[in-house]
Amino acid sequence: MMGRTHTAIGTVAALGATQLAHGTVEQEAVMVVAAFLTSGGVLSPDCDVWLPVEHRGPTHWLLTCLVVGASVAVIVYQLAPTYALAAGCGVALAWVVHAFADATTVGGVPLLGPFLTDRRGNQRKVRLLPKMLRFRVGHMQPVWCALILAALLIGASVFYIGQA
Ligand SMILES: [Zn+2]
Secondary structure, rough: OOHHHHHHHHHHHHHHHHHHOOOOHHHHHHHHHHHHHHHEEEEEEHHHOOOOOOOOOHHHHHHHHHHHHHHHHHHHHOOOOHHHHHHHHHHHHHHHHHHHHHEEOOOEEEEOOOOOOOOOOOOOOOOOHHHOOEEEEOOOOOHHHHHHHHHHHOOOHHHHHHOO
């Protein structure tokens, strides 16, 4: 899956999460910006292409996603405690959504690494969709899915605001 697709999906997920989080407007903005910056590109799980590890390996473990989010929260807490949880949750959400999105592709990812391995000790790849529905890298279907999801979230938000 391509970086801009991950950015679209991660940002939409963060926008949705702000509807559940009930933080201040500033905290919600921090969460969305954190997710936008870390769901695709050099700050995402795909930073592994610059590291001496397997692509779509340890950086795509759910455990790593949570550790990275927690680490960001600890670092931000030193600078701006009010925004630490929002930043950490935004990054963790972006990384988890990134890993789940990659798990919808033909190649899959070792989401449950390092715990789920085969007899030889290789990490087992998790694929979340049936074979015929799995995405191929570079295809546009995930972008359309993200846009439709965004439209639904915006519609739900407008409805929610109208009720309040
Ligand atoms: Zn990836």
